[in-house]
Amino acid sequence: MQLDFTASERAFQAEVRRWIAASLPRDIAEKVKHGRPLPRADYLRWQKLLHGRGWMAPTWPLEHGGAGWDPVKVYIFEEEAARAHAPRVMPFGVKMVGPVIYTFGSPAQKQRFLPRILASEDWWCQGYSEPGAGSDLARLQTRAVRVGDHYVVNGTKTWTSFAHFADWLFCLARTSSEAKPQEGISFLLIDMKQPGVEVRPIVTIDGGADVNMVFLTDVQVPVEQRVGEENKGWTYAKFLLGHERSGIAGVGRSKAQIERLRGICGNEAAGGGRLIEDADFARAIAEVEIELAALEYTELRCLLRDVTRGGPGEDVSMLKIRGSEIQQRITELLMQAVAYYANPFSREALEHGWNEAPIGPAYAPPLAPTYFNWRKASIYGGTNEIQKNIMAKMVLGL
């Protein structure tokens, strides 16, 4: 047993750190550090730089243009990226639909879509949830009716993150209602830029609108844009959920946020001294830091075990649950750190190019919106309660 990285892993870490330091645009890192929303172009700028280095798809096999890294390298990379305040790579293409396509897609689909995902030429979004199908996803109602060599798709998708940025939607739609709900679903790739696709933003409690409703009305989808077999989409959707665990715990990002929290607390006045000297607040930070250390080594234990046994375990849900709880706690402490100055609200002040004097400290405006925004973390990707259902069944056999 030992905690150190090997010499080659340390060399890799140094290489990643050097490259990110030299390549990550300053203005983007500043926005990420201070929790400001990024415009579409910023995400693309960073992703194209990664693609140029061959690091856009760390876990994809080499034959599909990935980096083919093992989980430890992926972990090192994600930690370094978070440490440098790099934006997260949008997961919908590279972490979600990409692996489904290279695992279950046709040769033509691989050829058509994978290079464009790597080059960030297509922005993907995920069409799973519906107004009547959240945790009980298999109840989804969106219908795809086969007419000749097309499906005609009708339905409503919701909570679709960044649909307003997206070129393509990967979508679960019902192609049969004869058998069990899970057995009549197909996995379709839908071009967003066509008649019948309407995106309507949903304003969330933080004042932002990263999520949307997507209305599909008589949308034509060629049959060759169905991944895998008809009515087997549920299998592919489940594969997708279990496939990509890297970064799910958000350890690197949480570490960077705790450093930011410590910085803010060193600046905030409290009780005649600094907030960082306040025993209760220092203890609250210590508490979340200890929880994060426990999660970090739990994640590493899972990763290394998965290497040995060649696939992720069912306890991936634990990383999501603990990771989201910790992220939420940090955003809460960040908000509490600025006391009254959590309250002034100006959506414009968060936008790029805003150059009026901030109300209160420059770091204060995004803190409360971020706190409210991150309540999503225990809801998306399967609520934490659903994750516990999964673990009770798969890990504990209950």
Next chain:
Amino acid sequence: MDFNLNEEQQLLKDSVERFVREDYAFDKRRQLAASEAGYSAANWRKMAELGWLGVALPEEYGGIGGGAVETMVVMEAFGRGLVLEPYFATVVLGGNAVLLGASEAAKRALLPKLVAGELRLAFAHAEPQSRYDLFDVALKASKTKRGYTLTGRKGVVLHGGAADKLVVSVRTRGKQRDEAGITLFLVDGRATGLSRREYPTVDGLRAAELGFEGVSVSADDVLGQVDDGLALLHRVVDRGIAALAAEAVGCMQVLHDQTNEYLKTRAQFGQPIGRFQVLQHRMVDMFMELEQSRSLCYLATLRLGEDAGVAAKACAAAKVQIGRSGRFVGQQAVQLHGGMGMTDELAVGHYFKRLTMIDVMFGNADYHLKRYARLRA
């Protein structure tokens, strides 16, 4: 990075776990706890014969040459069995105090006897007023021609009643709560002027209140440096904390497994109670507490060899985690067993009691949270 045991460590684990399974059934443990000595001399001999008392000691002192990982392996298995023999007091605390603090001659004299099971040690750091502050030492040394005489008290000394020798923290200079001016002494259990009042503890072990009324010690009995014993005390205690973390993980694993099994077999309302979502989620919470504890147990164990500050931070974090997780897992194991969990007959309550007292040992979760925050400042 690697979280696997090597081959020797795996063999050690298999053999200690086999002992716990075969020789440490819960009924036997109950009988031993109620016996005169509170543990089995035969088991202690067996542990010596199998080399377990020396797994973490260098070969030149009769040990096997292992380290913190070997201690972890043994302590986790002992946690599973709620083992009563004074391994923690003698080997982990006493052994490390001697290893880190004694002169070469003293190490050569003492450690081989310890490995052979012929020397039982205890670690007397706490006093009635000190709570968890290792530096709060009132037991006083007065200088004499031949050394010192010791006067004062030590409290709740684990296995202190029967120990052959005691490691004692003593105020040799300054005031009661000064960090400087503490010295560790090795005191003979039968020394004149030493009184020992032994009693059972809530978790089935033995401890003692010690009175020192002019106990003579010589300069040869000093461990570490005179007046500079606090750092040594902390090093020994941090090794103790890492070992306790492993013991706690062993206890929690058993509670987890037994409770999960109970949820599958106990039927109410016409179905196993494990079908109820509220209990499923509680059980998942127990599982996660166990896994987080195991992670920080590894971290503390593997950081012991690093700089004092790094090791201290990892040990403080682990103590917070096992304190909180042990409380949660223990309380919920009783809760989920319902009325049965309240009975003395079931093992569950005994694991709960041990976990509760592990939290108290060397400072509870709140104490170590403050310590962590200070170390981080």
